[in-house]
Amino acid sequence: MEAVTVGNTMKFKITSEFGAKESFRNNPHTGIDINFPNGTELQSIADGVVENVVYNHDSIGNAVFVKFSDDTTGIYAHMSSISVEKGQLIQKGDLLGLSGNTGNVVGQNGGYHLHFALKDGSTGEYINPTHYADDLISMTNKDMGIGEKLLQGYNDFADKVIESEVNFILKPIGEAIANGTNELLTMFTLYLPDMFMIVTVLTGLLICLGIKLPKTLTFYTFGLVGAVAWLANANS
Template sequence: MKLKTFYVRAAAAAAAALLFLYPFPAHAADSAALQGQVSAAQREYESAASTLDSMQQQASDTRQQVNDLQSQTDALRGQLGSIVAQLEQSRTELAEAQNQATAAAKALEEKQAAFSARYDSCKQQLTAMQLLNEGGEISLLMQADDLYELLTFWQVLNDLTEHNKQLLDELDAEAQALDTQRQQAEAAATQAEQAAQALQARQDELTQTQIQLEQALQQASTELDSQRAAAEAQAAVTEEKRKAYEQATAALDAYLKAQSQKYQDPARHCSLDFTCPLPSVGRISTYFGEPDAVYNKPHTGADMPAASGTLIYAVADGVVSAASTRPSYGNCVQIDHGTADDGSSYATLYAHMSSFCVSAGQTVHKGDVIGYVGNTGDVRGANGGYHLHLELRINGTRTDPLQYIPH
């Protein structure tokens, strides 16, 4: 229960209870008029309090929405931070891959240039050898002075040809290896670029979501501020209604206090020999002083569950000082039992009757039937069914009835 609701309902219960602090006549026109004013003020007060409750609940729901949006925004910012870090790392890797691809391409280009140069040299040598094959070679060999020189010269020509062939093969193999490295470096660069693009797309997506969340958060925060302002204004209205209710109750209380003098007789003796107000009491559903389930304030009497229509008895001799219907107590009866030997005055109140069968000013005796168990009035608590609400007042002060009255 909200704090303001507690104060609103507690004040309403307390004000309604004041109606029976003093005895009053059942058919007084002035009392009825004042009671009408109290009832109207109470309805306006409770309506304002209910509206305030709704506004506070709405503000609470919006506050939760703001908290949820803030949590989502914070989480998204964390994701964005991680994505940005990954993107920076990916861009670094992309730059390295691109550098490696560039270096591989350059190395391949240089190796291809070396191959071309060597190839041109070999072609020149092959051209010269071709000329030798056309006659120059035999002429050159015939210039040898002996067989050793001839064989040596021939071996040199063969070695030169084999060397050129081997060198070209090596250059070609190196070029192929470099081309493979270049392709791998370019593939790595392409992969790194795709990864960077994917991270950039994810960053763009999260950034857009963040913008939407921040807009929703701003809207909810603005709405919350508006709801809080409206609730504060409604709280002021509720406070005015509470004051009006208290004023109406005070006026009725003053009137009832004056009227109650008719039924007070200091000479009437109270023997304190009380009896149970019901044929039997199976249990007590709410004890005196126990926090009330609706108003969360100390209970002013004892609640005794019983079947509808169960007889209710006067617990002792006395005079009926009130027999009427009131918003909180419903159909109720109050009996003044007089003054005990210790000088204290005693009175009992029986509330939530389905109906009563006595009237104000009537003398009753211990055990007389005064009404029947019901559930009239305000019975919204845990014991909202049929029951008797019994109160005992000593010198006008509510006291635990179970300490004096058998049950």
């Protein structure tokens, strides 16, 4: 997926949008991913209270849940370290911890990023948190260095090359194989009656002439016809 730059900052990008359905997900994305390097300071986007703190969760790794004053809950996931405790009152801009790659992560640069999700307090459903991306990015304590920018540029280029290869090379090959297989099965289905008739006539003729067919040849012949019949039935 192409990274999306938000707002007026070019420091970091959204690499996976809310509701995204990438191949590695079982369900649509419940938040947004921002490509923060390891150790980026993560600050609260609003006043609130730390509703929960989890460590080493199979999916989100180390994470902080903050209940904001508007009754929504912000979830900061995959953190390398956490600086707050459950029940702690916090204000906008307070440090929650550092970004990392704990839990189940995929992607570039070792999977380091922030997964930020937002839950509605009344319904418990995930809502689109993209409008907070500018705040999340502008509050960080570091800009992307020249080395990180070069690496990011290379990774973006590599993703485009791989995507192009899949679209222009592998996809047509796969479609050609699938179409060829379907055409072959269609041909077998079309000529199956003729094949049965020819085999039956030849077998009867040879028997009338007193010619004994080798058992192996007979088995192979009727085995082939049986296989063709099965394929034709499977394709119908």
